[in-house]
Amino acid sequence: MKSVSREQATSDVNSASASTTRAGGPILSQLLDQRGWFILSNEGVVRCPLLVKGRLIDPPDVDRDSISRAFAALDQCRGCADAYQTYVAAGNAQVLRHREIDRQSMLATGRWIYTVMPSVEAKELVETDIDRLTFELYSLPYDSVLEWLRLVSTAIQRETELVSRVRDIDRTISEHPDAFGDIAYLALAFLFAPENATASVDSELSQHGVPGRRLLDEWVEMPVTRIPGPVHVVSADMLPDAFKKDFSSQKVLVRAMPTRQLHITAGNSPLVPVLSLLRAVWTKSPCALKLPSGAILAGGLVALIAATAAPLHPITQHLSMVYWQGGDENSERTLFSPGAFDRIVVWGSPDSIASVRRRAGFTKVIYFNPRYSVSFIGRDALRDGDLDDVAARAVCDSMIENQKACIASLVHYVEGSVEDAERYAEAVERALARWDAQLSHPLLNSHRALLKRMERGVFLDATVRFHQVAGAYRSGVVIAPHDFGIKDHPMCRLIVVRPVSDLDECLRFLHPGVATVGIFPDDRRQSLRDRVAARGVSNVVPLGHAGAAVAGSSHDGMLVLSELVDWKNG
């Protein structure tokens, strides 16, 4: 955003977007064609705009040769066991590359798809005019938030062609099975529905029965009494009578104040950036959101729709959806500096979490740490008639985001002998085979390496069974008689079945790193749930329910909206 020509381009784009307000349709299509956004060129290049405080930023023109040269320079330094570098900065552009994946074979075609984005100055993401925020965004009646959501949701529903176009491009590089990507795009309109905001906010921010929305809008009197502090007691003789008289009649007021939020999101689910964005919007807060490299296009789409459906709305005016390379000192020094934001939300890899933890010491940070989940299968499940039913439920819990989500079950503890576990594993294999037949998924080389290590003995005494189609891995079941290092789990549609003599025995494997435990049968869940929860597990659910969502429920042990607002006493 430094050069004059880019400023001009940005201005053009934003006047165009302003003129499309609520009109949408042809003007938006015209804008896309004019700018060449979200079009996959023959050379494998997609141009994706980003959003900075309501302004759409056009990616600069970068020719394919420059991109190839920039990546070639990185590839020269690459060893054959290293992952390919996926990011280059080329002039004012940022370019990410992903492997194109053939959706039939789910194998890489050998072609790269390049996503070109504008580079963004970190300081432009920081809100420094607190009074403007106070009188503009923070003073907005909540109905206006709902109106923004309605506009965006309606635009998403209206722009089916655009959504399909972006989805089709995204599909070429997605590491998720197609159906997971499809449902994520389909869910967008639903997620932006105002009803979700009211349900979540009213529940999570409620105080003394006052709905959260009201607390976000104004100072609300609480039905409590102000109690004198020690200072009042010891100084009682010195205080004016009028003060003492007024003391207990002073109202106790509370407000949920919006905060300036920085969201650093992860791409293990395409919905993570959207959910994080919604939390900022729901709390009426200015937001700078870093898109994950695996969900740039979906994020760019939301940014485009927000900027064109409600361009002048304060929420859009204080919304940024951007990308920078994780760990980039220049950007992060500014963004993590004391006072730049009131809240930082971090999802993602251990490296991202550790990096933010180290550098953002003066800002309140909400961490969504890497976690994993497990299933407890009680002895009653092993009755022949029930086995396939139980395995299907448990596999459903394992397949959340194709086992990439932290609530996806990696280990099924089975109460019984090794023979029982083998019988259960066969049922799991049957369930997985159905998934493999209907929802094929790509496999990365890093997964292949982990599977090879597993086959060659990382798990002692384990029985390793892979389901292969035409010689290629599709899913796997490992029956492990002993405990094993969870870090050796490849998280690629592989389930470790661990026989245990009693479900009580599994409790020693629980800790705050375990997000969810799905338990069958339900009477065992009820008898175990306090002991499971006391060990740091966040969700103790009936088997098969791990992937379900409930508005207003806690996430990683937190009522997140409550963490995102600043509670004020007045």
Added chain:
Amino acid sequence: MSTRSGLHPHHEELLQQAMRWAAGAPFNAEHAQRSRRDALLRNHRHYRSCIPFYRQIADRSGVNDDASFDHLANSMLLPDAIFKSYPQSLLDQGDLRGMDRWLRKIFHDDVKVSVDEHGTVDDWLASLEGRGIYAVYSSGTSGNLSFVPRDAYGWWLFREGPLHYAPLLLARRGAVGPLKALLAAFAGRTLSPARFRQVFKRLGFRGFDGIFLNFSGGRQGTQVVGQELARRVRKAHFLYPAEISASAIRALTRGQSSLAEQARTDIFLDATVRRKVENYGRMVRATVAAIDDGQRIMVFGAPHSVKEFCDRILAGGKRIVLPPGSIVGYGGGWKSFAGEALSEPALLELIESAIGVKKQFVIDGYSMTEIGAVMLKCEQGRFHVPPYLETIILDDALDLVDGDDVTGTLGLMDPFAVSYPGFLITGDNVHRTRNPCPCGLGGETLLSVSRASGAEVKGCGGIMATVNA
């Protein structure tokens, strides 16, 4: 296999080749390859018949006794994690018999029943030694210790094998005078391994006093190297004149589960933390005394220990210049126990400014507890692979990559690994080249070594590294 029957002829031949190679004799790469691959095929048959775990993997992969070398390289490289594949709960519960049963699966012989049923990991290691099994261990950030078991023969090869060529490589670097270097080269080219051992035993490193920045006892990999060198110098001084405790190392990362572990951890912390300044002070005084005695000095330790030694000297206000011909050797990770990273150029500069030893006389060694070899870095900055060690390069899917100049994950096949599976996928990424090294030494070299991404921390990540399920 037993030492009673002497060195196996094929091992003797491999050592002879290593000596000639290090002494600068004409090097025939094809001949070296034939010899080592012959030994590796023998090992495969031995593993298959005697090591249950190896047999199981071989059967699963359809690899029989007649497998070709290529077949083995493709299918039988095993992750180095097999040496820590025991259930951590066994050590958590002090179940020594359980550990014995695990060990048997990766060891080539029966493991006699131990007297004690329960105890600490240190008790187990001591008990194994009493039963003729020498288990060297290493630790990573996860605190899950790897145990590599060797019988008496394998133990001898592990300790003595590298001494057939490493001193000759040091002589090439000028660590001895020009005349002695010539004599050493002549000995390396002409003597039999047995005769060379006799000569080396008599002369060894007797011209040196040793400053060993490690523990005087215990079976942790780097410590063992220090202990072996210490046996060959005139006078050895250890930073920690005590046995390193495996229980303490494990407990420090994973937490203490028993009173015995707590006690050992306290002793460990007392030596390494509470009395650290005192210990380094003693090493500085020993250095000055050796200089006064007119001895050359060999300083050895992990990089961060060498740094601390140099820092300690400089903190005293002035440098202590070691006598000409003194050497500094280091090996092991480039991170301190607290995770602080160290750069080699910075360390080299520090060494020269603190003790006056120039880069030429600073020896970096690359090895791991799972192999009976050490790769020494030459003045050109390359680690030289001894001719008896087979290196394999693997890509990110762990498929073999061929080529004279390739970078990838390092696989190793060690003919001296006779009592455990010695065909391994390491956790390191290396740049291997067969192009000649300007230093003039033949054979393969490693231009760079780095920890493979995710070798210790991966998947669910750091906080999960210690987690079992």
